[in-house]
Amino acid sequence: MPTIELSHVSKVYRTIKKDSGLRGAVKALFRPHYVEKVAVHDLSFHVDAGEVVGYIGVNGAGKSTTIKMLTGILHPSGGSIRVLGRDPHRERVANAREIGVVFGQRTQLWWDLALRESLNLIANIYELEPARYRQLLAEFAQTLELEELLSVPIRSMSLGQKMRAELAATFLHQPRVVYLDEPTIGLDVMVKERIRAFIRDQNQRNGTTVMLTTHDLDDIEQLCQRVIIIDAGSVVYDGPLSTIKQRFGTFRSIAFETAHPLEIEHLILPLGTAIASHGERALEVRFDRTVTSASQVATALMPQIEAIDFSLAEPDLESIIKQIYAGTHTAALREEVLV
Amino acid sequence: MTLALRRKGRLYRSIAVMTFKQYLAYNLWFWVQLLGQILMMTVFVFFWRAVYAGRGTVGGLEQQQTITYILLAQMIAPLVQWGQILPMGDLVREGMIAIELTRPVDLQERFYIETLSSLGYSLLQQVLTVGLFARFVFHLQLPSDPAIWAAFGLTLLLGNAILFCFDWMFACLAFYSTEVWGLHVVREGTVMFFSGALVPLVMLPGWLQSVASWMPFSQALYTPVALLSGIIPAAQAPQVWLVQLAWLAALAVGSRVVFRLAVRKVTVQGG
Numbered sequence: 188m189p190t191i192e193l194s195h196v197s198k199v200y201r202t203i204k205k206d207s208g209l210r211g212a213v214k215a216l217f218r219p220h221y222v223e224k225v226a227v228h229d230l231s232f233h234v235d236a237g238e239v240v241g242y243i244g245v246n247g248a249g250k251s252t253t254i255k256m257l258t259g260i261l262h263p264s265g266g267s268i269r270v271l272g273r274d275p276h277r278e279r280v281a282n283a284r285e286i287g288v289v290f291g292q293r294t295q296l297w298w299d300l301a302l303r304e305s306l307n308l309i310a311n312i313y314e315l316e317p318a319r320y321r322q323l324l325a326e327f328a329q330t331l332e333l334e335e336l337l338s339v340p341i342r343s344m345s346l347g348q349k350m351r352a353e354l355a356a357t358f359l360h361q362p363r364v365v366y367l368d369e370p371t372i373g374l375d376v377m378v379k380e381r382i383r384a385f386i387r388d389q390n391q392r393n394g395t396t397v398m399l400t401t402h403d404l405d406d407i408e409q410l411c412q413r414v415i416i417i418d419a420g421s422v423v424y425d426g427p428l429s430t431i432k433q434r435f436g437t438f439r440s441i442a443f444e445t446a447h448p449l450e451i452e453h454l455i456l457p458l459g460t461a462i463a464s465h466g467e468r469a470l471e472v473r474f475d476r477t478v479t480s481a482s483q484v485a486t487a488l489m490p491q492i493e494a495i496d497f498s499l500a501e502p503d504l505e506s507i508i509k510q511i512y513a514g515t516h517t518a519a520l521r522e523e524v525l526v
Numbered sequence: 527m528t529l530a531l532r533r534k535g536r537l538y539r540s541i542a543v544m545t546f547k548q549y550l551a552y553n554l555w556f557w558v559q560l561l562g563q564i565l566m567m568t569v570f571v572f573f574w575r576a577v578y579a580g581r582g583t584v585g586g587l588e589q590q591q592t593i594t595y596i597l598l599a600q601m602i603a604p605l606v607q608w609g610q611i612l613p614m615g616d617l618v619r620e621g622m623i624a625i626e627l628t629r630p631v632d633l634q635e636r637f638y639i640e641t642l643s644s645l646g647y648s649l650l651q652q653v654l655t656v657g658l659f660a661r662f663v664f665h666l667q668l669p670s671d672p673a674i675w676a677a678f679g680l681t682l683l684l685g686n687a688i689l690f691c692f693d694w695m696f697a698c699l700a701f702y703s704t705e706v707w708g709l710h711v712v713r714e715g716t717v718m719f720f721s722g723a724l725v726p727l728v729m730l731p732g733w734l735q736s737v738a739s740w741m742p743f744s745q746a747l748y749t750p751v752a753l754l755s756g757i758i759p760a761a762q763a764p765q766v767w768l769v770q771l772a773w774l775a776a777l778a779v780g781s782r783v784v785f786r787l788a789v790r791k792v793t794v795q796g797g
């Protein structure tokens with residue numbers, strides 16, 4: 188039995204649309220005009236125990252909506268969801284006992300309480316054995332570097348401190364499934380690294396199933412073997428990260444730095460290449476590996492531009508996702524998913 | 527079983543302690559509120575003295591009885607004043623409802639524990655401030671029989687639970703519309719009047735009294751205060767409790783049903 192299972196799930200938000208001004212407000216009161224927004228449409232996938240899945244898509248694709256339905260907060264408008272064999276909405280409290288969730292923009296800790304007090308409270312809410320709690324607290328305090336923060340109230344923590352505290356709170360009751368909705372948003376590289384290491388460690392040691400939503404592709408590359416990409420509320424890709432990289436990493440780019448100001452109009456580009464970006468003395472060219480090669484591109488361009496330096500970028504996930512987001516590959520991906 | 531109870535006890539205690547601490551965090555607000563209350567109380571006492579000028583009884587009550595009632599009612603009023611509509615509205619509007627609903631604690635249960643905790647806190651605070659003021663400035667007279675105090679305590683507790691369940695149903699409307707401020711204002715006015723915070727309900731015309739008796743508000747204020755000030759004789763306490771238990775049973779069931787329906791309607795604001 189999969190740990191998380193969605194079949195044909197949809198979610199429609201219904202909101203009252205108001206015209207501006209007092210007139211609009213009064214009108215909305217007597218004759219409300221509803222607008223429906225389909226946030227998730229015919230969404231199906233499943234996740235097995237112990238997997239770390241990256242759940243990605245552009246702003247407004249429906250990621251947070253999915254997470255909210257999986258946690259049981261939102262009632263799906265259609266289809267069915269099972270988490271650990273339960274309907275998370277109907278059995279919300281029972282489901283809550285076994286899951287952990289981070290909503291990147293909110294805190295589950297109590298604003299005015301010191302971190303230690305908040306964690307005590309959470310330990311009580313999840314009915315942790317006191318001895319086990321002390322052990323985990325000591326462990327987390329070390330791995331997340333929380334020692335100095337334990338006596339600090341949440342309201343006076345920095346973003347990075349808050350997120351570390353948040354993760355400790357989320358994993359404290361050793362949940363079997365954890366949903367992380369943008370856990371690294373707005374953090375610096377060091378904190379991101381620490382958080383990723385912590386998540387990886389929890390996954391490896393306890394077999395925690397993790398679903399991770401993020402716009403930071405380093406998160407994905409470092410944590411997830413599998414990605415699900417959604418667009419406009421439906422799955423457009425579901426599979427291993429490596430496949431996307433192979434399949435869609437056909438474009439690479441070379442960046443040149445030139446001695447003199449560039450005259451872009453006069454450049455003659457070899458077949459299969461296009462200018463990705465340019466500045467006064469900088470040029471980035473994107474090329475299709477199946478048509479040409481890095482050395483061919485370099486040879487063709489070097490004499491034209493008097494390059495003083497050039498570098499070849501590895502095909503990174505970001506540019507691939509960018510292409511997918513831009514719609515270049517959406518059709519191709521859809522076909523593949525269907526095949 | 528006992529282990530489960532002990533865990534529950536630990537949870538409830540920590541929620542109560544947290545509520546208590548959050549109250550203590552708002553010090554300034556407390557003094558402002560206190561000043562307002564003392565002012566209100568003084569106005570009320572002078573008002574009723576003026577009403578009684580040259581009269582033996584009003585609406586069947588003697589002056590001393592009415593003044594005692596009004597002083598006590600003003601002390602209890604803050605315990606019924608607020609309700610759950612605004613806090614729930616805030617939770618929904620700010621999207622924090624998402625966090626609350628992912629905790630393995632029934633939200634209504636948690637709100638009730640908090641209400642209970644703030645009942646204890648407010649009561650203590652009222653007795654130590656407004657209570658002392660009433661005692662020394664207006665010579666508030668209280669019964670010495672501990673049985674009456676016990677009856678008062680139980681009635682207050684039951685009344686508070688009744689009011690909580692009632693308020694919970696309206697608080698659930700926040701799941702349907704986040705603009706609940708108007709609802710709160712209406713509730714506050716209705717509760718202040720029909721709970722008996724302003725006038726002893728026995729003084730009202732018969733039809734208004736029966737309207738009041740069909741609303742649950744008086745259970746949380748009028749009934750306990752009337753017991754303590756002798757308007758309702760102590761011998762009637764068992765009947766009072768029976769009525770309260772009936773209210774509680776009906777509203778407890780009602781509030782659960784409404785909550786279950788409302789939770790299906792939750793939409794969480796913001797990412």
Ligand SMILES: Nc1ncnc2c1ncn2[C@@H]1O[C@H](COP(=O)(O)OP(=O)(O)OP(=O)(O)O)[C@@H](O)[C@H]1O
Pocket residue numbers: 200201202224225226244245246247248249250251252253793794795796797
């Ligand atoms: N409470 C709501 N009421 C109405 N529409 C909503 C509500 N919440 C989300 N939506 C809409 O549903 C769609 C999906 O939103 P969702 O928050 O799931 O996106 P997301 O993938 O998490 O985006 P982001 O990357 O920006 O966080 C959006 O178009 C959004 O405007």
Ligand SMILES: [Mg+2]
Pocket residue numbers: 250251252368797
């Ligand atoms: Mg989101």
